[in-house]
Amino acid sequence: MNVFLMYLGAFIVGGVLCSAGQILIDRTRLTPAKILVLFVTVGVILTLLGVYQNIVKVGGAGATVPLTGFGYTLAKGTFSDVDKYGLLGAFTGGIKAAAAGITAAIFFGYLISVAFSPKAKR
């Protein structure tokens, strides 16, 4: 695929997903925590419906970097483990696929919060 189109796809798909989040914030006063939960869950559902796979094809990182992509990773991993191990896979696949992300978030999160301190805002 043309490199320019690849970046354009990432920009537009990522931008649209973030805009959807912004509309929810401004119109419904949902808190950031609820937005994040909603996006992950929607990502899982869209992957189950076979829709998100197509969004990833168009958007690349534009679809995998937003939190819906985290849901996509979880669901995709679950399905591939269900294919391999049957029902047990529903319990093993998600975390396995998301292991890098979750572990990185905890590990870097710990290091950074030990090393840095919050600053007052004005």
Add this chain to the structure above:
Amino acid sequence: MANKRIGKQTVQLENPPSILSAASIVGPKEGEGPLRMYFDMIIDDELWGEKSWEKAESKLMRETIDKLLSKSGISNQSVNYILAGDLLNQISASTFALRDTGISFLGVYGACSTMTESMSLGSFLVDGKFADNVICITSSHFCSAEKQFRYPLELGSQRPPTAQWTVTGSGGVLLSSQGSGPYITHVTTGKIVDMGIKDANNMGAAMAPAAADTLVTHFKDTGIYPDSYDLILTGDLGTLGMEITNELMKQQGYDISDRYNDCGAMIYDVKRQDAHCGGSGCGCSATVFGGFVYQELLKGNLNNVLFIATGALLSPSSSQQGESIPGIAHAVAIHRNLS
């Protein structure tokens, strides 16, 4: 017989206490605002050399008390009571600020109405001859309040346009049976008013009905007309809450708009300082009164002031459980001279 009561919620003080001194210390953002020249001190760093926001808030209060004492020339031993409160859980900013003072302490909590709540109670103590000198003081700190009521400081979130900015600062007054004014002459104690606002980012709208209720009650109880005050000053309703209060007062037949202002709307240059609807927090009304109002009273630019701090009595749990926000407002009438 309670012979000092007039009307439903008002007390007319027989021996009006004199405000012997007032003091205020604020943070850097407040120090860049339009009232900067009225504050006794502007700290240039929100931690002020302490290890936590909570400790810094206690230090604000401790230093403000020192200023109150040194300005009035009253010694530690001559102060009979300190009435203090703040926004932190278990009013810990106050208790930790006061633990070394050796002065009888009564903790009060009225959210952001704490300043006039403590001034009301302090006036009763002096008027009733239970005390000669009473310190009434409150504080708030943007960072400790954000941490407790909202989000971590470094979380990348937006504030809605109705949000207010918690004032970093502490303000207080020293009330005395001696002295030559300004005097506290009337106290109107508010009742809880809840009009069903649930949005914790719209405190002004939650508190405005309480402010209007206390104002109307004050005028009815005392028979004083709004135009005998040259300033009617609410605590921290912000720009939106102020508009609403004006409107609610007009509905009940009182037009106060030409002499009405709000500490939350005054303390920041709202547009330039990105403060959305203005300031809030116990420290907001306390520093504006301890700075601006008191100095203007001494200068004679203000003679009769009705001061109504307003509070939103919510907790993080109550708003998570979807409860509406009860509001409260307490008024004290202050006169430069006794007529």
Add this chain to the structure above:
Amino acid sequence: MQKMYTKQEYLKYVEEKSPKSKVLRNVTRAFVIGGLICIVGQFISNLIISKGVKPEDAAGLTSLIMIFFGAFFTGLNVYDELGRFAGAGSIVPITGFANSIVSPAMEYKREGFVVGVGARMFIIAGPVIVYGISASVFAGILYFLLK
């Protein structure tokens, strides 16, 4: 004219009176910043694939790097400034997830490294993991039954 608002009338009045969020402005900012963050992700992914990482491993490595950036810029006290400007544009990307982990952990450091940093790390991100994993288990079971 002693007209007083009922609760319903008052809520309606306040709703009308309150300044509104500038939705168009906010959405534009969210679109641009969110899109740019995804472009960075795409760039990292392309870069590591060109260095010989297998495409199926690139996704995990990309999120790992993006998470590091999100955490690092939170530590430098700049991610919240970005968030103030971009709103959902910096909340929705995985960097925002990292921000939601690091910011409470930093804030509660003074309460200690176990009950402060360790426990508070998840006050916002915890629910994301809870709902993400639970949803994926449900989806896995459905997938198993329908297969």
